[in-house]
Amino acid sequence: MRQCYFVGYRTAGIVMLTGFILGFVLTLQSLPTLQQFGAQTFVPAMVSVSVIREIGPVITALICAGKIASGIGAELGSMKVSEQIDAMEVSGANPMQYLVVTRILACLLMIPLLTIVADGMAFLGGFAGINIKGGMSSILYFRKAFGGLSFTDLYPAIIKTFFFGFIIGFVGCYKGFNSNKGTESVGLAANSAVVVASIGIIIVDAVAVQITSSLVYN
Amino acid sequence: MENIIELAGVKKSFGTLEVLKDINLVVKKGENVVVVGKSGQGKSVTIKCIAGMIAPDAGSIKVFDDEVTDMDEDALRALRVRMGFLFQSGALYDSMTVRENLAFPLRRVLKMKDEQEIEARSVEVLEAVGLSGAIDKMPSDLSGGMRKRMGLARTIIVKPEIMLYDEPTTGLDTITSKEISALICSIKEKYKTTSIIITHDMACAKITADRIIIINDGICIANGTYGELESSADKLVSAFFN
Numbered sequence: 001m002r003q004c005y006f007v008g009y010r011t012a013g014i015v016m017l018t019g020f021i022l023g024f025v026l027t028l029q030s031l032p033t034l035q036q037f038g039a040q041t042f043v044p045a046m047v048s049v050s051v052i053r054e055i056g057p058v059i060t061a062l063i064c065a066g067k068i069a070s071g072i073g074a075e076l077g078s079m080k081v082s083e084q085i086d087a088m089e090v091s092g093a094n095p096m097q098y099l100v101v102t103r104i105l106a107c108l109l110m111i112p113l114l115t116i117v118a119d120g121m122a123f124l125g126g127f128a129g130i131n132i133k134g135g136m137s138s139i140l141y142f143r144k145a146f147g148g149l150s151f152t153d154l155y156p157a158i159i160k161t162f163f164f165g166f167i168i169g170f171v172g173c174y175k176g177f178n179s180n181k182g183t184e185s186v187g188l189a190a191n192s193a194v195v196v197a198s199i200g201i202i203i204v205d206a207v208a209v210q211i212t213s214s215l216v217y218n
Numbered sequence: 219m220e221n222i223i224e225l226a227g228v229k230k231s232f233g234t235l236e237v238l239k240d241i242n243l244v245v246k247k248g249e250n251v252v253v254v255g256k257s258g259q260g261k262s263v264t265i266k267c268i269a270g271m272i273a274p275d276a277g278s279i280k281v282f283d284d285e286v287t288d289m290d291e292d293a294l295r296a297l298r299v300r301m302g303f304l305f306q307s308g309a310l311y312d313s314m315t316v317r318e319n320l321a322f323p324l325r326r327v328l329k330m331k332d333e334q335e336i337e338a339r340s341v342e343v344l345e346a347v348g349l350s351g352a353i354d355k356m357p358s359d360l361s362g363g364m365r366k367r368m369g370l371a372r373t374i375i376v377k378p379e380i381m382l383y384d385e386p387t388t389g390l391d392t393i394t395s396k397e398i399s400a401l402i403c404s405i406k407e408k409y410k411t412t413s414i415i416i417t418h419d420m421a422c423a424k425i426t427a428d429r430i431i432i433i434n435d436g437i438c439i440a441n442g443t444y445g446e447l448e449s450s451a452d453k454l455v456s457a458f459f460n
Contacts, residue, residue: 075313087309090269091376092298093326 003106011067011114015060019118022059023047023125031133040134044141045148047126052153056119058205061164064111065197069172072103073193076176077186085177100173107169112161156212163204171197219246221280222380222412223268228277230263237263238274239436245414250406252415252423254458255433261416262306264433265382268414269303270294281380299327302378302411306385308369310357316368317353320344323376343371346408347401363394367401374405381405381413387422399425420459432458 026047034040076099079085088095127141172193179189223245230238237260245251255261266272267279270286279286281297289297311319320340324330344350347367352360360368366386373381386402387395399422405411415426423430424444432440432447432455440447440455448459 079311082312083305083307083309084311086271087303087305087311090271090298090301090303091323091327091373092295093323094295098326 003102004110006071007064007068007103007106008110008113011064011110012117014067015063015114015118016121018059018063019051019056019121020125020128022055022118023051023122023127024129025125026050026055026122027126027129028132031130040130041144042148043130044126044136044144048123048145048148049153051119051122051126052149053157054205054209056122057115057157057161057164058201060115060118061111061161061168061201061205062198064107064114064164064168065171065201066194068107069168069175069193069197070190072169072172073175073179074186074190076173077179077189080177080179081181081183081186100177103173104166104169107165107172108162109165111165111168112158115158115161115164156208160205160208163208164201167200167204168197171200219248221245222247222249222282223414224278224280225264225268226278226280228264228267228274228279230260230267230272230274237436238267241277241433241436241438243431243438243441245412247412248406248410250402250413250415250426250428252417252427252430253433254417254420254423254430257418259433260436261433262384265303265384265414265416269298269301269382299376300378301380301382302373302376304366304369304373304381304383304386306388308357308365310360310365310368310372312357314357315353316344316349316355316357316360319357319368319372320353320375323372328376339375343375346374346405347371348397363390363398366390366394366398370398370401370405374409374411377409379411381411383413383415383417385416385418387417387419392421395419395422396425398422402426 027043030046031040031043034043085095085099088098123142123145126145127138130136130141175189175193175196179185221244225241225243228238228241241264253261253264263272267274268281268286270289274287282300284297286297311322314322317340320343321336324336324339330336340353344353347370349364349367349371352364352368357365357368383402387398390398402413402415403426406413417423427444430442430444430447431438434454440450440452447455450456
């Protein structure tokens with residue numbers, strides 16, 4: 001629960017803000033083009049599909065890689081430097097179970113939830129964006145947005161967020177746990193946790209899109 | 219008296235650096251053995267080998283007659299429950315309060331569930347180390363001496379049979395060093411522990427040692443009581459006492 005609080009609650013603010021701006025900007029950018037074809041009513045559906053399928057999960061995961069993986073890497077790295085992990089181990093406790101498993105489980109649980117929150121905020125951002133240039137009632141907007149979605153848009157996206165959560169938790173813990181002993185190593189552990197987790201997320205996303213395209217959308 | 223810790227022919231290298239060349243030592247039940255030596259001579263590596271944190275390249279390490287080098291993780295964990303290790307820095311869990319630090323080994327290692335008993339034992343060990351008022355403080359609020367005491371409290375809370383002290387008085391003023399040394403003696407009396415104390419501090423050695431072992435260049439060069447070694451004709455040995 002404590003790790004869920006650190007991973008989830010403390011990251012929710014930045015994820016909500018980013019999600020809102022994402023939906024807002026996506027709407028403002030796509031609206032003029034679709035207006036040229038008289039297809040502005042498709043904007044909510046376009047935004048919802050883009051956000052749910054791809055942008056929401058990936059951007060949320062990248063933000064969490066920056067905030068959570070680096071935090072875990074730095075925390076465990078500094079615990080290693082200050083011999084706290086050694087102290088835990090030599091006391092007969094299992095640091096792997098207490099420090100690693102709890103953090104990975106928290107990421108597995110909270111990243112999908114944060115993604116859902118970010119997606120919801122992106123919908124609201126899209127609604128704000130569409131009402132800046134013209135007007136659309138909230139009922140019409142959300143009916144169009146949800147009408148554009150199908151179940152096959154939702155579940156592959158949710159499934160991949162669990163993989164993203166695992167990558168963020170695992171990479172952060174691995175880098176922190178295996179950092180060298182020295183204050184510089186703490187920074188390096190945090191830094192490389194972000195880089196490796198971000199690359200991992202992008203690679204997993206590319207693979208997930210390939211699998212989803214061939215299995216679900218065909 | 220039975221042997222609690224026995225090291226025979228222990229060798230350990232880090233890359234090309236041969237730290238332990240041939241360490242042989244025996245610690246009997248209830249004894250306080252102080253290991254003295256210059257920096258980088260392998261004193262800390264020796265006790266980390268005893269605790270199973272570092273695997274030696276060769277030699278035998280027996281604790282309670284069990285060979286540490288043959289132990290798997292589960293056996294090591296079971297052994298470590300009977301062993302306390304005081305780190306030089308105290309190694310307090312800095313995201314937890316003093317109370318949580320003390321409760322951690324009780325909940326996680328001894329699997330205690332009774333919160334009243336956990337609280338009672340925490341209060342008892344804090345009183346034993348003279349830190350009664352610090353139970354709700356964070357480690358960052360404690361001074362160097364208090365951190366050492368707190369580290370000691372967290373170690374003795376599980377009532378270990380063996381205590382391994384890694385430079386318990388380093389970085390402390392003379393008065394606090396004497397207090398910590400006296401505390402080590404009182405822990406031996408109260409908890410009937412067998413201890414190895416790594417130190418450079420000869421004042422600490424004088425107060426705490428039943429026997430002193432001097433390590434130099436990866437081997438034990440002297441073994442005896444403080445009085446015996448203080449009057450040794452060996453220049454290297456006597457250099458530690460002058």
